[in-house]
Amino acid sequence: MAKHPSLAAVVQRLEDRGLRVTAPRLSVLAAAAAGAEDQFSAEDIESRLPQVGRATIFRTLKLLVEMDVFCRVLLDDGNLRYRWSRRGHHHHLICDSCGAIEDFTGCDVTTLMQDLARRTGFTARGHWLEVYGRCAACHSRAAVSQ
Ligand SMILES: [Zn+2]
Numbered sequence: 001m002a003k004h005p006s007l008a009a010v011v012q013r014l015e016d017r018g019l020r021v022t023a024p025r026l027s028v029l030a031a032a033a034a035g036a037e038d039q040f041s042a043e044d045i046e047s048r049l050p051q052v053g054r055a056t057i058f059r060t061l062k063l064l065v066e067m068d069v070f071c072r073v074l075l076d077d078g079n080l081r082y083r084w085s086r087r088g089h090h091h092h093l094i095c096d097s098c099g100a101i102e103d104f105t106g107c108d109v110t111t112l113m114q115d116l117a118r119r120t121g122f123t124a125r126g127h128w129l130e131v132y133g134r135c136a137a138c139h140s141r142a143a144v145s146q
């Protein structure tokens with residue numbers, strides 16, 4: 001299975017949703033698709049697009065995250081990576097041992113948000129959650145080697 005969707009499929013999906021695929025958006029999408037991996041850093045995109053300014057790249061990455069084409073992952077070492085997003089709202093399970101990243105959905109924070117709003121008066125716009133630990137494969141490998 002390909003690690004990321006084809007560029008044509010992504011462009012089609014955006015156009016179907018009535019979103020404009022402008023020249024900078026297309027170059028950033030193509031630069032992301034040029035990598036073999038599912039994830040990449042903003043610096044990877046910058047190095048593949050020397051002719052595009054840094055501010056434009058960052059603004060475009062942010063927009064593409066809002067359009068749900070990419071999602072962001074905060075690695076345990078503090079590095080931020082982008083990934084091709086495969087679903088709507090989701091979070092990541094990040095394995096400390098092998099670095100595997102898996103998506104999960106179904107976070108239920110509604111009660112927490114209501115409670116926060118009541119206690120602090122803060123109206124939440126969104127939330128960010130990453131879960132760090134050991135994936136099932138690494139867990140069973142560790143159990144076997146003990
Ligand atoms: Zn994701």
Ligand SMILES: [Zn+2]
Nearest residue numbers: 095098135138
């Ligand atoms: Zn693992």
Ligand SMILES: [Zn+2]
Nearest residue numbers: 089090091107
């Ligand atoms: Zn969530």
